[in-house]
Amino acid sequence: MKLLAGIHHVAVISADYARSRDFYTRILGLEVIAENFRAERGSWKLDLRLPDGSQLELFSFPNPPARPSRPEACGLxxxxxxxxxxxxxxxxxxxxxxxxxxxxxxxxxxxxxxxxxxxxxxxxxxxxxx
The missing domain is CATH 3.10.180.10 (2,3-Dihydroxybiphenyl 1,2-Dioxygenase, domain 1)
Structure with missing residues (x-):
């Protein structure tokens, strides 16, 4: 039995929503599926589609904590x-x-x-x- 069929989406939190939105849509050419502002969280959620149907979710949150991004940091x-x-x-x-x-x-x-x-x-x- 095949348990997993593929990756549905990857979620990314941005520090500057407008700049990241431009990067992923204009520069990388991802298609916008939906864009919603969640007032109770002060947060944007942008759903983007890649040509193979997989998705990237772009979020903004007020004051997100920094993430270690060194190539060998534990995690993704x-x-x-x-x-x-x-x-x-x-x-x-x-x-x-x-x-x-x-x-x-x-x-x-x-x-x-x-x-x-x-x-x-x-x-x-x-x-x-x-």
């Missing part, structure tokens, strides 16, 4: 996006002023990848291929 290490043409995506990000690490090759799969960060320094990866 990074969020990886699958891309078809890594060079094209890196070039697009660089035109938008987003710094990317040098492209590397996964020693086990032979696939190319790189890392960059969102506006809150959340580590994001671009992984080419399946």
């Amino acid at each position: 290490r990074h969020l990886a996006f699958r891309v078809d043409a890594l060079d094209d995506v890196v070039a697009h990000l660089q035109r938008e002023g987003v710094a990317c690490e040098p492209i590397r090759v996964d020693e086990f799969t032979g696939r190319r990848f790189t890392f960059f960060a969102d506006p809150d320094d959340l580590p994001l990866e671009l992984y080419e291929g399946e």
Whole structure:
């Protein structure tokens, strides 16, 4: 029996909602499904869709605590996006002023990848291929 069918969504809390909203929608091109302001929490919730149907939830909260984002901190290490043409995506990000690490090759799969960060320094990866 298959227990898990896939990832439905990943949730991200931003320090600057407008800046992160722009980053994930305009720069990364994610589709807006719904956007709601929760007055009782002073919080925005933005539901975004990736082309494969998976989702990213972007939240804002007043004064969120800092999160350790060192690459080897315990917990979620990074969020990886699958891309078809890594060079094209890196070039697009660089035109938008987003710094990317040098492209590397996964020693086990032979696939190319790189890392960059969102506006809150959340580590994001671009992984080419399946």
